[in-house]
Amino acid sequence: MATGVSVASVPVWYCYGRNNLLARKPITHTRSPGFGLVSTKKRRVVMEKRTEHEYTEKALEHTERSSVVTPRVSERLARKRSERKTYLVAAIMSSLGVTSAAALAVYYRFAWQTETGEFLVPEMIGTFLLTMGSAVGMEFWARWAHRALWHAQLWQMHESHHRPRDGAFELNDVFAITNAAPAIALLSYGFFNNGLFPGLCFGAGLGITIFGIAYMFVHDGLVHRRFPVGPIADVPYLRKVAAAHQLHHTYILNGVPYGLFLGPKEIEEVGGMEELEKEIKRRSTKITIAKS
Helix, strand or coil: CCCCCCEEEEEEEEEECCEEEEEEEEEEEECCCCCCCCCHHHHHHHHHHHHHHHHHHHHHHHHHHCCCCCHHHHHHHHHHHHHHHHHHHHHHHHHHHHHHHHHHHHHHHHHHHHHHCCCCHHHHHHHHHHHHHHHHHHHHHHHHHHHHHHHHHCHHHHHHHHCCCCCCCCHHHHHHHHHHHHHHHHHHHHHHCCCHHHHHHHHHHHHHHHHHHHHHHHHHHHHCCCCCCHHHHHCHHHHHHHHHHHHHHHCCCCCCCCCCCCHHHHHHHCCCHHHHHHHHHHHHHHHHHHHC
């Protein structure tokens, strides 16, 4: 791990109008003390994802607005729409299913207690506190797991998320399923049992569920545009979160941030606010051009 201030030239592809990928121009980034050298393999993978994916998206959007559409481009546009539609349907169905099931579980759990006269205020307060606590705690768990597991022993699975996606789904989506398993177990135990401890388990499972739904809409929808998110994209802080996560994919700050919702805070802690502001402006410009 290198110490002191290190300067690295990271090659970034540029597109000028319709003549794409004409030249390669290095941009020099000054890293704060404590940053080490980024491994060649990881930098190559993440930069490949960013340059190829963004180039493809821009090229398709530009061609779609133009008057001439070749059969090949038309086929790719149709495939992109199909992929987004597939993932959107899956996201809506899973969100509605999980949300409705969680809402009904909360209602019936406390309704049964009031009917039998066993409603306990401590249990209710404990469930509420564990719901909030586990939702916040999942951000820190996700940050640790992302750094220590996904970018380490589980990199072969997570690598699919750092490469151009081919299809509606990627191998990295398996992590969402594995995180859902403990939530379902905790909710089930808390729902079918009475008492303070089952109530705490129920709250913990509910908090994990809330975090998972929020993560899907912000990470998959807002950041990676796997489905439209509507007004969520106009929330200032979430735009900052999206820009911060995009910096993770460029590896400019040695992979920081590894968390999502507190990503801007991670960047601030390592002195990368200048890079974050640049990314926010870049994304805003891109959105403005896309709307025009």
